[in-house]
Amino acid sequence: MNKKNILRTVLFLGLFIALAWFVRSRFDVSADNIRSYILSFGAIGPLIFMGLYAIGPIVVFPTSVLSLAAAFAYGIWPGMLYIVIGATGAGITGYIMGRFFGDSVLKFHQSKWAGNIYERMQGQDFLYVFILRLIPLVGFDILSYLAGMTRVKFLSFVLATVIGMLPGTFAYSLVGTSLASGDRTLILIAFSVFTLLLVTTYLFRNKVRTWLKL
Incomplete structure (x- = not known):
């Protein structure tokens, strides 16, 4: 790894740790507390919620908790x-992170499992x-990172993300x-x-793995 990549890695990890620490220290991350926090902003509450969701890949917000809080x-x-x-904002954030920082930071190709996805995507x-x-056989954020790293077309990524997550949402x-x-x-x-x-996902997981050659 050259000096440029080392610096990029250090900056990335430093920002990641700082933001994660700030969020964890300032907020009690539970659905009820997030709900109360969002509603306290009144009319702009939805914007606050969507903003929190969008930075999830950076600060490691549990997206399931955020989804329940919105409901x-x-x-x-x-x-x-x-x-x-x-x-979708969170997916785009992960996509940009994967595209910008790439394999110099995330090193997904070193995993055989992720490497297979990397090549075929x-x-x-x-x-x-x-x-x-x-x-969702692959974590939401991991898939976003990989899509960015493999240069998946941005519009294709966004449309696939929106349509694909509708049932779960x-x-x-x-x-x-x-x-x-x-x-x-x-x-x-x-x-x-x-x-x-959940049962549908479980029943079709092996067929999906085979079809996608995971």
Whole structure:
């Protein structure tokens, strides 16, 4: 690794640690507290939420907690819309990080598992990203980093991310809304939908792995 890459790595890690420390020290990261924090901003609360979501890959915010918080605060609609916009922002952040810092920092190619994705994603962009958003065998942020590193077309990446995460976003929104309402019937329906999504992912995981050659 040359001096330029060493400096880039140090700066990246320094920024990452500083932001993560700031967020963890200033905020109690739970769905209820995030909900209260967002609602305290009134009309600009959705913008605050989407901004927090968008910087998630940098400060290691648990996105599942953010999604539930949005559903707690805003319900299925417009909560789902805010989650989609925020998660897309997070995906773009990860994509830019992967594209800018690249393999000099992230070193994904050294992992055989990630290396397989790295190689194949270069030629299949939209479909590959879409399937792995729909059946999330790869972490959300990791997939974003890899997409940036492999120079997946930006528009293809964004569209695949938005479309692919809609089922999961709906499930999270429904669960969060049901918990906020306290309605047992709605809670049962929500968790049934969420369970169905998990079971579907489990049943198709091997077929997806084989098809994508993971």
